[in-house]
Amino acid sequence: MAVKQDKKGRTHVDWELDGITPKMIDWWWSNMEKGFPLWHPIEHMDFYWHIRPTGDQVIGSIHVAPQVWSDGTVIKPHIRVENLTDLSEDVTELIVYEHAVVVAGISLSGENFKDNDPALAYRIHQWESIDSGVRGLSSAVPVEPEPLEKGLVWAKHGAEEIGYWQDFLAELYKLWKVVKNPRLNPFFSFKIERDGKNIKYAAL
DSSP states (O other): OEEEEOTTSOEEEEEEEETOOHHHHHHHTTOGGGTHHHHOTTTBOOOEEEEOOBTTBOTTOEEEOOEEOTTSOEEOOEEEEOOGGGSOHHHHTTOOSSEEEEEEEEESSOSSOOTTOOOSEEEEEEEEEETTEEEEEEEEEESSOOOHHHHHHHHHHHHHHHHHHHHHHHHHHHHHTTOOOTTTSOOOOOBEEEETTEEEETTO
């Protein structure tokens, strides 16, 4: 995986995974509770939904993911899945692949937060099919300027998460394919539609 930072202080991780499909990653964002400890067995501490995905809808869901990073930082981030049409061009201009999820960190502690609070920072994960599996790009997008070192700490954690997908996601997805009840096994397609500079989810 390759890590780079741009002039706007954003940190990006390029990645490729063999044997993983775009649909598996689409599925993951509505079903993280089914494998969150596997996504980073060392640094993930817990997981729960504050607002759960329902059926074919994950936009607006909020999950809580306590974790400790390699620099010792302990956080309890509250993370909301965003609708692309609600985002500024500074965020959406980074999306170049066929599928993308944008999540907003709205609280690092869970104290005195509201579901519609503005983003403290964004994370963009995007991906598309290649012959061997998928290629992708994950980005940390701060709302306010922050030290570049903070982005590098996230990049280490994020790159390791992506790498762990290689170990478990295909098998987990296969196991859950037998569950047809969308309340228990929701699914939302993060495939993108484009009209010039405007992008939206094809499913919406």
